[in-house]
Amino acid sequence: MADHEVNAVPVLRWEEPPEGPVLVLLDQTRLPGEEVECFCTDVPALVAAIRALVVRGAPLLGVVGGYGVALAAARGFDVEEASEQLAQARPTAVNLGYGVRRVRGVHERALAAGAGPEEAAAAALAEARAVHREEVEAGAAMGRHGWALLRELLPGGGLRVLTHCNTGTLVSGGEGTALAVVRAAHRAGALRRLWVDETRPLFQGSRLTGWEAARSGMAYSVLPDNAAGSLFAAGEVDAVVVGADRVAADGSVANKVGSYPLAVLARYHHVPFVVVAPLSTVDPGTEDGAGIEVEQRAGHEVTELAPGVSVAPPGARVYNPAFDVTPAELVTALVTESGVVSPVTPEGLAELCSRSRTRASQTGNGMMNA
Numbered sequence: 343m344a345d346h347e348v349n350a351v352p353v354l355r356w357e358e359p360p361e362g363p364v365l366v367l368l369d370q371t372r373l374p375g376e377e378v379e380c381f382c383t384d385v386p387a388l389v390a391a392i393r394a395l396v397v398r399g400a401p402l403l404g405v406v407g408g409y410g411v412a413l414a415a416a417r418g419f420d421v422e423e424a425s426e427q428l429a430q431a432r433p434t435a436v437n438l439g440y441g442v443r444r445v446r447g448v449h450e451r452a453l454a455a456g457a458g459p460e461e462a463a464a465a466a467l468a469e470a471r472a473v474h475r476e477e478v479e480a481g482a483a484m485g486r487h488g489w490a491l492l493r494e495l496l497p498g499g500g501l502r503v504l505t506h507c508n509t510g511t512l513v514s515g516g517e518g519t520a521l522a523v524v525r526a527a528h529r530a531g532a533l534r535r536l537w538v539d540e541t542r543p544l545f546q547g548s549r550l551t552g553w554e555a556a557r558s559g560m561a562y563s564v565l566p567d568n569a570a571g572s573l574f575a576a577g578e579v580d581a582v583v584v585g586a587d588r589v590a591a592d593g594s595v596a597n598k599v600g601s602y603p604l605a606v607l608a609r610y611h612h613v614p615f616v617v618v619a620p621l622s623t624v625d626p627g628t629e630d631g632a633g634i635e636v637e638q639r640a641g642h643e644v645t646e647l648a649p650g651v652s653v654a655p656p657g658a659r660v661y662n663p664a665f666d667v668t669p670a671e672l673v674t675a676l677v678t679e680s681g682v683v684s685p686v687t688p689e690g691l692a693e694l695c696s697r698s699r700t701r702a703s704q705t706g707n708g709m710m711n712a
């Protein structure tokens with residue numbers, strides 16, 4: 343069985359029991375120790391799950407946002423109100439709003455065309471499934487394009503790749519984004535070591551990327567985020583490959599906090615810094631990095647390792663941005679499902695998005711129409 347089939351986990355699924363539709367989520371806050379499912383039968387529960395990172399990762403947020411609109415429609419909730427609640431659940435990943443708007447638009451157009459509530463709900467569910475399918479397909483394509491890029495940049499194989507946060511199956515249900523590229527290198531026998539930043543404060547790296555790397559049989563090591571510099575200094579990093587939550591029109595990249603320092607280290611040590619993200623993460627509507635809203639999260643995520651296990655004095659003030667922004671000049675290449683942009687310029691991004699829209703209109707794939 344191919345690696346990606348072994349590792350595809352049911353990050354989310356739609357079920358229709360007699361009592362009504364439910365969105366079933368793999369609770370990512372319980373990994374790697376437990377594989378627990380969370381059952382969402384209404385939008386407030388789904389919004390709470392998104393905010394608690396039960397379900398997380400930019401592409402998957404777009405997928406779950408779409409399913410959330412479909413859930414509201416299927417259960418007869420106010421779809422407009424539900425859409426607003428879902429879109430506002432987390433501000434930085436543009437995908438969330440994209441998925442919500444896209445499915446909401448299909449639902450609205452179905453009603454405007456005279457469809458009844460059930461027919462419009464069915465149309466919304468079909469569109470949510472299309473968003474999910476496209477993100478899964480995008481992951482496979484990004485894996486191919488990104489691996490081709492790494493072969494070009496580092497032809498000798500035996501790669502030592504550093505990654506940050508989690509960008510695998512758990513952020514799309516398919517291959518993922520940055521980890522899709524790492525998996526492709528691993529399958530080709532070219533991955534010597536995956537360096538996994540633990541990614542404080544919620545440990546998406548050690549918990550989730552570690553879990554995925556172990557399931558894939560990769561040679562991986564977990565490291566404290568603040569140890570990455572010494573790896574570069576020791577010449578132990580051949581490439582940095584990370585994901586993104588929003589790419590602005592000027593090529594600025596918002597990603598998990600700690601990504602920007604890696605980009606600076608990579609530039610100083612002449613190491614490629616590669617960002618892997620689907621086009622649903624590219625946001626032409628945000629002009630530059632300053633325009634990206636960076637989610638500020640609760641202080642207890644930093645001051646407590648677990649409920650009641652404090653690592654700071656009571657009352658300590660906390661700075662806890664969930665993301666940071668890397669300027670395009672520090673990004674070696676942006677890998678998308680439609681190809682690679684390098685260097686990452688506004689013109690290069692615009693051309694790639696335009697090319698993709700043209701292809702989508704020709705194939706009926708709605709990727710960019712939201």
Ligand SMILES: CSC[C@H]1O[C@H](OP(=O)(O)O)[C@H](O)[C@@H]1O
Pocket residue numbers: 395398399400401506507508509513519520546584585586587597598599664
């Ligand atoms: C490529 S999507 C994964 C992306 O999402 C993560 O953020 P979070 O865990 O807070 O949803 C992180 O920024 C990853 O790079």
